[in-house]
Amino acid sequence: MSITMHSASVPVFVRLLGNLTAWLDKAEAHAAAKKFDASVLLGMRLAPDMLPLKTQIQIACDTAKFTIARLAGVEAPKFDDREATLDELKARVSKTIAFVESIPATQVDGSEERDIALPRRDGVLILKGETYLRTFALPNFFFHVTTTYALLRHNGVELGKGDYLGPLQPAS
């Protein structure tokens, strides 16, 4: 099997979003053990001018969602940014996983040279599909996923590299 635009994107998003869900479970358990309201975590920031945990997770989801929608040339589902609890954030993650898994691999494959329209503050930027995946979509996705992890670790949730990576699949 050769690497493809689908194999380089959907499984990466699904895997890390699944791992992230498990971090949120640990965050809930941590809050229960320490007897604080878990939703306090949604507002935590690493710096005053960085986005809070809630927004980090929303953008991680949206990056996965829009990446696959744009590469496949389909409309992305709309998610309102109204989450107020870890459970609601987990539901958004689940909806994101379900959407990216719903797109047939054949629709994403072959998108290397497709023109992708990326809305930016100062207009729309057109990138080739593979350039978009490599220089925007994957780095942006990992940025928000890793910042979520860093925020949880910084706030005392017991996580390790194994939680970040998830279980590795040995060659059979």
Place this chain on the structure above:
Amino acid sequence: MSITMHSASVPVFVRLLGNLTAWLDKAEAHAAAKKFDASVLLGMRLAPDMLPLKTQIQIACDTAKFTIARLAGVEAPKFDDREATLDELKARVSKTIAFVESIPATQVDGSEERDIALPRRDGVLILKGETYLRTFALPNFFFHVTTTYALLRHNGVELGKGDYLGPLQPAS
């Protein structure tokens, strides 16, 4: 052009390591403006049981280096973990970029099904090349790069998403 094992790895590492070098330049300027010794930053951590900035950068480099060496089936150069300044860390980043760029794309391409030996605490894990890239190498690389960024932001260095992503290349 189709996506390949080389196009999905080397340009990602080179790009983000280049961006990281620019963050270290800004960290140095920040330390100079605030009149503190920039090497203090090397020991900063987001949590007491997380690795410090210096080690985050060393592992980001080593992940890039070992990924390409393993996929290509060549020996990776050895870097001693003796960096004590931002300049020395930047030199390690440069050596890493030079090494991964020195490997011909044809040696990395076609490595999807190659058996990759990944040393772990409890022995050696054998992963198929593409599984290794997707589930270990890229996530681990982005983990350490993004944690470096988070540490600098948390410690007052003025960086934004544009610094993280670097300039995007519009389709011609």
